[in-house]
Amino acid sequence: MDAPGTLSMRKTALNALGSGDVQVEIQFSGISTGTEKLLWTGQMPDFPGMGYPLVPGYESVGRIVDAGADSRARIGEWVFVPGASCYRDARGLFGGSARTLIVASARALPVSEKLAEAGILYALAATALHAISHGDAPELVIGHGVLGRLIARLTIASGAPAPVVWDTSRSRQDGGAGYTVIHPDDDDRHDYATICDVSGDAGSIERFIARLAKGGELVLAGFYNQPISFAFPPAFQREARLRIAAEWEPRDLASINMMIESEALDLAGLITSIEPATDAETAYPQAFENPECLKMVLDWRDCE
16 A cells, blocks of 8 residues: 555565565455555554555465575465565555565464465454453444454354344344344343444444443444543443453464364354455455455465
């Protein structure tokens, strides 16, 4: 990306392969409708490393094809890579959308090759696990995109009762895997003990608080580019608690790997679109603007 809304496919020089690095030939990468959309629209806050031109993406899978002296035994492994910063003439924010990546060996997680393009969902699944692993299981999940679906599936996998899921888009109210998806206007419940919001809708926080039980917790698991505010009296009356879930940690990724390997977590039905990486200029707007596109994946296999 050379600027918000401006994207092109071109070659860029890579840093040299260090002794502890691996070189990964990427086959699939995902487009994030959270952070990457903020980059695309120019609404991303001024994070460290922010600036253009940049290589986006933090959801990539592929094969290790070369390695430094300390990691030669890993050549041939199929791995998930959560982004890279290996470019000489572009920023790596988050750096995963490229045919070839060079990363520290520890950042390349071995995953099952049979997952193919579904392997790009590891980061989102780890984010979902991180959001719910520091408190009680959510009774209500707000937003039925991929992250909301993963949170609902992980809640059920944990043995907790199936949550209710809200989504205002009628096209996204299908696909509930063992849980119910409804429009918020069709739900008159106001005693949820734990609500997990992945909508990123800062303007609706007050409405979400109004649905809490006394002593209930609202978990903010989306990304909010606007200030969050709410009237104090309703929150006071409920003794509401607010928790912010940030990005996943390495242990979340390791736990997700075990859950996927044991088939405790199913990733089926979450990827709706796959386009050649050479068509990225049209794939990005589609990923952000088409409500029926849950997850867009770029296929790098024919990109030289």
